Amino acid sequence: MQWANFLAKEAATHSLSLEQTAAFLKYFNNEILGKSEAKLINELNVDVVAFRKWMGEIYNKFAQSYLELVISNNRDKLEKLQAYLRAKYNSELDVLKPLAAMKLLKTLVVRERLQQEPWVARRICKFLGYSPLALELVGRYLDKMPDLSLETLLKRLEKKRVEHEAVVNANSLMPYEYGVAEAFELSWEQLDENAQSFGCLLSLCALADIPLSLEAREDNKKQEWLSAIANLLELHLLQQKSKGIYCLNPLIRQLFQMKLNQSNKADEAKTNFAAMMLEVAKLIPQQPNPEDIFNLTPHIPHITEVATQLFQYVGDENIITLFTKLAWFYQGQGLYQQAEYWLQQCVEVTQNHLGLEHSDVAASLNNLAGFYKSTGRYSEAEPLYQQALKQRKHLLGDNHQDVATSLNNLAQLYDSTGRYSEAEPLYQQALKLRKRLLGEEHIDVATTLSYLALLYESIGRYSEAEPLYQQALKLWKRLVGEEHPHVATTLNNLAALYCYTGRYSKAEPLLKKALELRKRLLGENHQDVATSLNNLAQLYESTERYTKAEPLYQQALEMSKHLLGDNHPDVAISLNNLAALYRNTRRYKKAKPLFEQALKICEQTLGVSHPTTMTIRANYASFLREAYH
Known part of the structure; x- marks a missing residue:
């Protein structure tokens, strides 16, 4: 080639x-x-x-x-x-020497058959360009047709070349693979209609390993797939790498795609494939754990193929889901550049495909803003949140729950950047709107109450924060029950308030209860459990119970590394906390490398201007002044 x-x-x-x-x-x-x-x-x-x-x-x-x-x-x-x-x-570019090509053919075709027409066998190898793939296809074809002479085979190949060249000449962009194309054409004729359709469907997959899960298929569809796979494997048009994992040679994939595009079923196949990949994409949670990542990784190249090549077959109502789920997959692993790419693509595709006056465009702007906020790029997040809010008001009116969501999100941004006076009225507007639209007893109402309480806590208005936390806690318990992660989170936040106000005896049982709840509901190995361990350790440190704090900090750090990898912002926070403990107990040699690791992680993942980065940098600077001056 x-x-x-x-x-x-x-x-x-x-x-x-x-x-x-x-x-x-x-x-x-x-x-x-x-x-x-x-x-x-x-x-x-x-x-x-x-x-x-x-x-x-x-x-x-x-x-x-x-x-x-x-x-x-x-x-x-x-x-x-x-x-x-x-x-x-x-x-x-895998081409054999003539002798090696003949040797390969001899392993594929009965020796006596080649000995009857040795010169024709050599001509076949030359015609096929000494391509091992083409020879493999021809060998499998001959195996299915034991009475076919090599001379007749060569004539069939030559006829296929004439036919295929005519197609190529009519399309100047279509590449031409001598040998493989003709051998494929003969194999194609050996496939039944089911196998032909299945091969064309597989050609829509990305150039990557293809996981084929048959367990979830209906019995009739499962049998069709099993039959098609067997047929394709027999003719070497599909390879099996391991149980349930297959692959298509790039040239075979392209030839199947050509067949699909020449048929009248191309749109139907592309719609079906896009729908299959969308269903897999819907399984991606907003915060995927290692098991989710492991299970979903084989499918990601094929979901990506739909997002880049076939999104028009997904359906307008599902475009935003497809792109957002891909972003979640990468963001959950700390791969922020890939996550940003998919959220940006979501904005671009929804704008181009749905028009600027569409609620999904506002949602995609909101999601991209949320990503920028989570990675500390507040100046980029703010105009997008504002644009999403303006667009939602224009499209949906002032009294819509999506407008309340935008108000809440913009308030969170202002809260995160210390613009509390701007955040407070937005939280209050969001709370009032949610109560009016959804009623007093709704999860979104409890959510906004919690955020408003956090704001008051941040600015020292503890007497206003405490009743909101208690109100949110009662609401969570009524709405989702005593045994729920939201209850654990609110207990944790209320305990933090008690710590800030020196009420450690009231905080400790709440932190322990939150930790117990999270372990029971989420399992021993969950990032929320690591957060609770950190918080309880901080309480012990604040009350000078250092020997109780240290193992909890260490446990939280190891858990975060295991769950998130070594280079995640939450790992940096755990490193900072443990370093601070070592500082307070004058173990400076242990503290220094932990502060340095924490700062390096935050600068690389969040950037130098993120509040978390700046806090850790200030902690490190203060430590250096204390330890070395």
Whole structure:
């Protein structure tokens, strides 16, 4: 396969437009990227802005097949893409020597059969371009047709070449793979209709391992899939890597896609595939745990394929779900750049597909703002929250629960940035609106009560915060029962207030109860359990019970590392807390590396201006003054 053909195939696989394809082929045909941008622009007869726009769009499309590209620096993005293409090209450029090709054919076809027509066998190897994939396909084909002569086989292959070349010539963007295409055509004719349809469906998957879960299928569909898989495996059109895990060769995948697009069932297949992947995407929780990550990871490339290539088949009402769930998958692992990409794509796709005057556009803006807030990028979050609020009021009117949600979210942002005087009236508006729309007894009302109580606690208005916490606690217990994580969270927050006001004897039983609840409801290994351990340790530290605090801090730290990985902001907070304990007990040599680790994690994940980063930096600076001056 020639480099130019390979590039053309990649352009088709990634659904590049005609303009993008022209720019892509021009740019990457020069294997060392030696041509100047100006020269390429001149050859394409476009302006600089258009060329750079095309290259950016091309890069983003490829980034979905090669996720490391998503986190590349701007300066080396295209060089990284070039390296990826080169590596992939080399892996596909798998051509045997003539003698090796014959040796492979002898392992696939009965020796006596080859001995009857040895020169024809050599001609077949040459015709197939000495491609091991093509030889494997032909060998499986001959195995199913024991009475077919090699001469007749060669004639059939030659006929298929003529037919296939006519299709290729009619489509200048379609790459042509000598040998594999003709062998595939013969194999295609051996498939029953069920296997043909299933192969075409699989071709919509990404270029990645394909997990096929048959247990969830209805009995009739399960039998159809089992029969199709067996048929495809028999002809080497599908490979099984392990139990339930399969893969398609990139060339076979493309040939199946070609068959699908030539049929009258392409839209139906794409709709069905998109619906299947959407159902898997819906399983992604907002805060995935390690088990969720492990179970969902094999499906992510295929959900991504729908989000990048087939989102128009998802249905308007589900577009926001698809993109948001992908963002949750990455954000839950601390992979913030990938999460941001999908939330930005959600805004762009909803705006382009649904129009600016749509409630899902406001929701996508709200979600992106929430991400920016959670990662400390408050200046980017604020205009998006404000835009979402304005749009929801315009589309839904002032008296709608989505408007209340936007008010609550904007208030949280102001609360997080210390703009308490701006946050308070928004919380109060949200609370009043939620009570009017949803009634006094509603989860959203309890949520806003809790946030307003937190605000009052933050500014020292403890006498106003306490009754709100107590009110929220009673409401949670009535609405969701005594045994619920929300009850544990409110107990924890109320205990924190008691700690701030020096009422440690009232705080301790609440913290212990919250910890016990979380362990029972969420399991021993959960991040909320780690948070409770930290909080109880802080109480013990505040009351100078250091020997009781230290093991709890250590346990919380190990749990957070296990659940979130070593480079997560919550791990940094645990490191900071343990370091502070060592500082207070004058174990400076133990404290210093923990402060340094905590600061490094926060600077890398949250940025230097995030409040958590600034707090830990201040703690570290204070420690250095105390320990070394």
